[in-house]
Amino acid sequence: MEPVLLLDLDGVLNPFAAPACPPGYQERVFFEGEEPERYCVAHGGWIRELAAAGELWWATGWGEHANERYLPLLDVEPLPVVRFxxxxxxxxxxxxxxxxxxxxxxxxxxxxxxxxxxxxxxxxRPAPTLLVSIDPAVGWTRADVDRVLAWVQHLQR
Incomplete structure (x- = not known):
């Protein structure tokens, strides 16, 4: 059974709690009148890796805005969105x-x-479940991606 992989945006892809824009990130205002959001183009490849490993969904308050405003900067196709x-x-x-x-x-x-x-x-839950906690001052790391990919690989054994 293919696993469902759920990805938040703020605090994960956007390390909003970092005191300054981290190296490798850029900032852009996505919502008029709000603070700039941070994004890292390298995350596009990581998102594609997760999408190849399972059924990847957005689990973010951004809703469809994650597909419309954020993903085009990462050159990633839209993802299904959990409705909050x-x-x-x-x-x-x-x-x-x-x-x-x-x-x-x-x-x-x-x-x-x-x-x-x-x-x-x-x-x-009776089904295998992995919670990956991200520090919003650091954001998503390669180790976080590798942890999920290893978990998926373990499920397939």
Missing amino acids: PPVPFEPELKVPAVDAVVGDRPAAWIDDNHTVAGRRWAAE
Whole structure:
């Protein structure tokens, strides 16, 4: 059974908590009147690797804006989007929407804010589940990608 891979944007691809724009990143205003968001073109290859390893979904409050505004900068095709409540919403509300998408399939969830509800959900699932916690001051690293790819490979044995 193909695993579902869930990818957050803010705090993961956009290390918003870093005191300055990290090396390898650029900044751009995506939403009028808001602070610039950070992006790293190298992440495009990582996203394509994950998409080849499983069914990759956005799990971000950006919704379709992640496909429309962010992914074109990374030269990546649009991804399906987990439907969350309108922003702002409590992070715990990601869990029911993620659960509806994942069903009984194995799932890896990459996020900078795994809540108590999310950790409980992961622990109670009968299907293999991996939570990858990202430091929003650092953002996504190659080690995070490799961890998910190794987990997927282990599932296929």
